[in-house]
Amino acid sequence: MASAPRKMxxxxxxxxxGLEESGVVxxxxxxxxxxxxxxxxxxxxxxxxxxxxxxxxxxxxxLGIVLLLAHNWQWLSRPVRTVVAFLPLLAGVGLAGFTVxxxxxxxxxxxxxxxxxxxxxxxxxxxxxxxxxxxADLTGFLLIWMLLSAPLAYVLRSGVVAxxxxxxxxxxxxxxWGRALAFWPLVAAMLPYFxxxxxxxxxxVRVSWMGWVLAVCLSIAPMVVRTSSGANFAFLLSGVxxxxxxxxxxxxxxxxxxxxxxxxxAVGALGMVILMLILSFGELHGGRxxxxxEGRLGQEWMVHDAILLAVLLGGVAFCAVAVVRQRRxxxxxxxxxxxxxxxLYVARDKNLARGLCSLYLLALGLLMLREGVKxxxxxxxxxxxxxxxxxxxxxxxxxxxxxxxxxxxxIVLGLGFLGxxxxxxxxxxxxxx
Amino acid sequence: MNRRxxxxxxxxxxxxxxxxxxxxxxxxxxxxxxxxxxxxxxxPVDPYDAFRGRYVRLSVDAATTTSTASQGLERGxxxxxxxxxxxxxxxxxxxxxxxxxxxxxYVRTRVADAYDWIRQPSSHANxxxxxxxxxxxxxxxxxxTVTLEIPFDRYFMEEGVAPRAERLTREHSRRANSDAEVxxxxxxxxxxxxxxxxxxxxxxxxxxxxxxxxxLTHP
Numbered sequence: 035m036a037s038a039p040r041k042m043x044x045x046x047x048x049x050x051x052g053l054e055e056s057g058v059v060x061x062x063x064x065x066x067x068x069x070x071x072x073x074x075x076x077x078x079x080x081x082x083x084x085x086x087x088x089x090x091x092x093x094x095x096x097l098g099i100v101l102l103l104a105h106n107w108q109w110l111s112r113p114v115r116t117v118v119a120f121l122p123l124l125a126g127v128g129l130a131g132f133t134v135x136x137x138x139x140x141x142x143x144x145x146x147x148x149x150x151x152x153x154x155x156x157x158x159x160x161x162x163x164x165x166x167x168x169x170a171d172l173t174g175f176l177l178i179w180m181l182l183s184a185p186l187a188y189v190l191r192s193g194v195v196a197x198x199x200x201x202x203x204x205x206x207x208x209x210x211w212g213r214a215l216a217f218w219p220l221v222a223a224m225l226p227y228f229x230x231x232x233x234x235x236x237x238x239v240r241v242s243w244m245g246w247v248l249a250v251c252l253s254i255a256p257m258v259v260r261t262s263s264g265a266n267f268a269f270l271l272s273g274v275x276x277x278x279x280x281x282x283x284x285x286x287x288x289x290x291x292x293x294x295x296x297x298x299x300a301v302g303a304l305g306m307v308i309l310m311l312i313l314s315f316g317e318l319h320g321g322r323x324x325x326x327x328e329g330r331l332g333q334e335w336m337v338h339d340a341i342l343l344a345v346l347l348g349g350v351a352f353c354a355v356a357v358v359r360q361r362r363x364x365x366x367x368x369x370x371x372x373x374x375x376x377x378l379y380v381a382r383d384k385n386l387a388r389g390l391c392s393l394y395l396l397a398l399g400l401l402m403l404r405e406g407v408k409x410x411x412x413x414x415x416x417x418x419x420x421x422x423x424x425x426x427x428x429x430x431x432x433x434x435x436x437x438x439x440x441x442x443x444x445i446v447l448g449l450g451f452l453g454x455x456x457x458x459x460x461x462x463x464x465x466x467x
Numbered sequence: 468m469n470r471r472x473x474x475x476x477x478x479x480x481x482x483x484x485x486x487x488x489x490x491x492x493x494x495x496x497x498x499x500x501x502x503x504x505x506x507x508x509x510x511p512v513d514p515y516d517a518f519r520g521r522y523v524r525l526s527v528d529a530a531t532t533t534s535t536a537s538q539g540l541e542r543g544x545x546x547x548x549x550x551x552x553x554x555x556x557x558x559x560x561x562x563x564x565x566x567x568x569x570x571x572x573y574v575r576t577r578v579a580d581a582y583d584w585i586r587q588p589s590s591h592a593n594x595x596x597x598x599x600x601x602x603x604x605x606x607x608x609x610x611x612t613v614t615l616e617i618p619f620d621r622y623f624m625e626e627g628v629a630p631r632a633e634r635l636t637r638e639h640s641r642r643a644n645s646d647a648e649v650x651x652x653x654x655x656x657x658x659x660x661x662x663x664x665x666x667x668x669x670x671x672x673x674x675x676x677x678x679x680x681x682x683l684t685h686p
Binding site: 116119120123124127130131134135138151155158159161162163164165166167168171178182185186188189190210211213 | 478489658
């Protein structure tokens with residue numbers, strides 16, 4: 035059976051009679067092609083709308099119950115309230131159990147019941163703490179809720195549970211003032227499910243929106259979760275993460291099918307550009323040597339940071355090798371951003387950061403422009419122009435560089451662009467002649 | 468994962484999800500039945516918790532204490548704070564420890580803020596340097612002034628009455644009329660709020676006996 039998407043198969047089968055009539059394919063070839071692609075149309079259609087409605091329905095009912103019960107039914111005695119606290123949870127367990135037993139093949143049932151049960155777990159714990167005016171600390175509540183909900187993603191194969199789990203972990207880390215030593219391992223605990231979902235349908239809607247949630251959560255994480263070396267290490271971690279995202283997106287497949295189905299590539303590229311812009315303003319903290327930890331956190335944080343960085347760098351190296359084998363230079367430019375951030379982390383020189391980051395963004399913008407022209411891709415052309423425009427704006431308003439130097443740099447750059455234009459025009463005339 | 472394995476795993480997960488709230492209920496009931504009663508003077512604010520409804524936020528007078536310099540506490544650190552009673556029978560936080568203390572009554576909580584100075588009279592024997600910070604005099608000596616997060620900082624009420632409860636508690640927390648208290652049961656570091664007391668009565672009873680007067684409108 036062909037693995038082509040449904041729309042492609044529909045289009046091709048629609049073209050086939052015309053190709054047969056015009057003699058491009060003979061009758062035998064046409065019959066073989068029909069036999070190959072028709073099963074794609076006969077496969078059961080996964081209705082995205084049904085799944086989305088199932089998820090929305092489950093989440094809304096769950097949240098509605100939270101609000102109704104939060105109304106505080108004071109006329110109930112404490113024992114009755116503790117029994118009521120179990121009702122949403124019993125309903126959620128019943129619904130999810132029915133789904134596993136009788137609706138195992140339905141995406142809508144699995145996602146909807148997973149979302150409902152996850153909300154019910156949180157509701158139950160919240161009601162108990164409300165009844166006893168206890169557990170004022172939100173960190174304990176969030177962590178317990180996420181840990182109890184995590185297995186549902188695997189059992190019910192629910193992307194909604196996985197997505198809310200990642201968001202919940204980020205909220206937990208933020209509430210815990212960043213002292214979430216277990217944050218990264220807990221995030222990684224859900225990655226096998228993401229991997230399984232990706233293997234099942236790499237171009238599926240579920241994988242793409244899960245990817246967006248994961249990419250955005252991980253992009254924010256270095257600024258939320260504390261590290262042993264403070265803000266500078268967070269910049270380093272961000273640089274390595276964005277490089278890993280972008281390289282991983284291009285490590286396996288050829289051009290990704292559209293912007294929204296390509297979360298890691300998009301977040302990696304955008305994140306790297308923003309990070310370089312921030313660093314180009316010299317946002318580095320000087321002072322102690324780069325290998326010293328700056329906070330008062332324990333030794334276990336140094337070990338945590340070392341392991342985290344080693345794992346991420348290993349991922350970058352692995353993906354970079356895969357990209358090199360495909361002979362695609364552009365993703366490697368984003369990968370080189372991680373190296374640059376590493377150099378700046380060690381050097382901790384604001385002027386060096388300003389110069390190197392500006393040069394990097396200039397080179398990146400020009401390369402994207404060239405790539406856009408070569409491949410006739412408006413998206414890449416616009417991306418290149420956007421990067422250069424941001425760089426120009428950033429330097430124009432950079433108060434730490436004197437007006438004279440800024441003026442000189444802009445004139446040289448402008449002359450360079452005009453000169454390139456003249457040269458390209460001359461070449462075009464020669465080619466035309 | 469095939470359906471049979473999924474059913475088995477789901478049954479285990481569901482059992483755990485039901486067991487956790489049950490365990491919490493057992494734990495809090497144990498504190499209410501066997502914990503020591505402590506009374507704290509309080510000041511309120513009225514916010515809203517999206518997960519758990521309307522509540523009266525309780526700000527306890529006794530949230531600030533001091534620690535020795537060797538502890539070097541900073542914001543977010545977990546500590547055990549012992550409880551001491553003053554001459555009026557109200558409880559305050561006493562010494563802080565990073566390990567579970569041998570004392571009978573203590574609360575496990577987090578440091579909200581820690582300053583490397585202790586507010587003392589300038590004639591204090593341990594004073595090393597003196598200075599001023601705006602309108603406040605401070606002494607840098609051996610120690611820190613630590614403000615603790617209060618683990619019993621909210622009293623949940625029906626959303627229709629919580630604002631009035633907050634107003635009443637505020638009125639009864641003023642210096643001229645400070646008879647608002649929060650009664651807390653404490654057991655092995657756990658705390659459960661037993662009641663919010665205003666004018667000598669539990670808040671709900673006080674509100675029943677002192678119904679809110681509606682303002683008359685003149686034609």
